[in-house]
Amino acid sequence: NAGVIQTPRHKVTGKGQEATLWCEPISGHSAVFWYRQTIVQGLEFLTYFRNQAPIDDSGMPKERFSAQMPNQSHSTLKIQSTQPQDSAVYLCASSFRDWGISQNTLYFGAGTRLSVL
């Protein structure tokens, strides 16, 4: 089991460019989450998929961020017109089954460090 795989590990973009981040969840996990990690805000929830369906995107900045899960083996987070304040580590996590209190462990990927110049 390779764990949650995120690519690329590092991405540098210029202001205004687009960035696409990839996540491959653990096989058999039905729940996929995206979080953003910064020193100031810690781990911020962005969005959640269950069985590939978008369930909650309440943490996503609405105008430039979007996430998809076209099949059970990968999810993407796309940031359009990147801004310096988007610089952060973006973490993907998956969980074995439907989210339920204390029943599931979140397995995180190592993250993609996005730097917007």
Next chain:
Amino acid sequence: GDSVTQTEGLVTVTEGLPVMLNCTYQTAYSDVAFFWYVQYLNEAPKLLLRSSTDNKRTEHQGFHATLHKSSSSFHLQKSSVQLSDSALYYCALNNNYAQGLTFGLGTRVSVFP
């Protein structure tokens, strides 16, 4: 909504001495679970321990925590830290209605010889 407050910033501790990381929370729900995640440098966060039972001590890898609903706390402790315990520690909670965990800001622990 739910919130988690942790010991802020950096905690430095000498190898062999004890450490306690504070975690307090606010939630309107009674059916809640609590977690400590640890993140070593350049690695993914991973679960350290979890609990949903009031006043029951939970242990893993030499760390322990006890959920105290009366004081809304889930502090993490270790009696004798090792150099390898240097990491970023996150406290988190989940109520059964939320999508995903609510994390605190994290506490960085640096252990010195």
